Amino acid sequence: MREVTLAELQAKLADPRAAVINVLVPDSFRSAHIPGSVNLPFDDIKSKVRERFPKLDQEIITYCGGRT
């Protein structure tokens, strides 16, 4: 799996073609998230991602709380 660094993430956030997805639960998303990212909780990804991003070649970058 490809990993992106902080600098790359900033570039992706500015790129309208790339989608940055926060996979945390809505509560965590509300308390803090990276600006420009959308919330698709892990449990709902399967049912909702198709609707949000119909194209299979859509660039998607996922993130969660971070390294612990």
Add this chain to the structure above:
Amino acid sequence: MSLLHEMGYTNLAEYPGGVREWIEAGFPIEAAAGSPSREEILAGYASHAETKPVQIAPRVTPALAPARPSAMNRLLDRLESLSFGQLFGSWLGMVVLFGVAFYLLHLVQPALLELGAPLERGPRGLLVALYFSFVCATTIGFGDVVPQGIARGAAMAEAVIALLLFSCVVSKLVSRRQEELTEDIHRITTEHRLGRMQMNLHMVLSELYSVDGDERGLERLEGITMIFASELKAVHDLLFRPQHLPDSVLESLLARVASGLTELANKLERLPEGATCTGPFRATLKQATATAVEICGDCVPRAHAPGVKAAMDRVQQQGMRLSGACDALA
């Protein structure tokens, strides 16, 4: 991430640093009013690292952790993966093995009685021991040869194991027939459904061509759209489900869907001024457009012939046009 990969997404990446690294680097975060401060959030993630549960820490749902299969389940899985021949062979092998074991046991101490007298030694004794093992494994129990002493326990064990194995053999036979039947039913249902879809789409198209823009026409349009939306959904399902259909069938279905969308958009655009659409009609239209825009050559999970892909792209294009016409109504 692997979930997205399994769903067919190809251009995936992960930002492992997450919210924590982002905050630590001093970048701004977005948060709802009344949320904890940056320090509290960081502390939350840090204490999560010490495995103390914190409310804002990422949650792992127990359902996602695969349950460890028990020994019994593993054994059953293993049995299920064997073929009919293998299962029957192992049953026979077990019968012979127990027969020989009974005979060897009998050589050490009298273990089998034939009609009340200890079993004789030699080839005949071995044959009788095999016969007893077979009678025991099939749970017939004629009673002409009986075990005694430790052989009783062995006979019980053999009966139980043989029953289990034999039930696997029988279920294998039954399930084979059942699978054939299920496949047959599935094929017939699909053919029936395809026929119905083609017929309905044909009817929708001819209705659409003949409908007028007057008030009665609007009512008819509403009825047609309802049938059309459900058939569109069915086509969508066909494309996204793992059933494989010949490309020629798909192409003809998609062509009709695209023509239907075009004609529907035409009719909506030519509605007389002041024509009002009912709420359900608008909802149906919305549902139909949402379904149509999800269909395109690159969106579906399987690769198709260029003609089919082009037909799918046309459906998406017409879906977007219909969406525009629909918005103009509201």
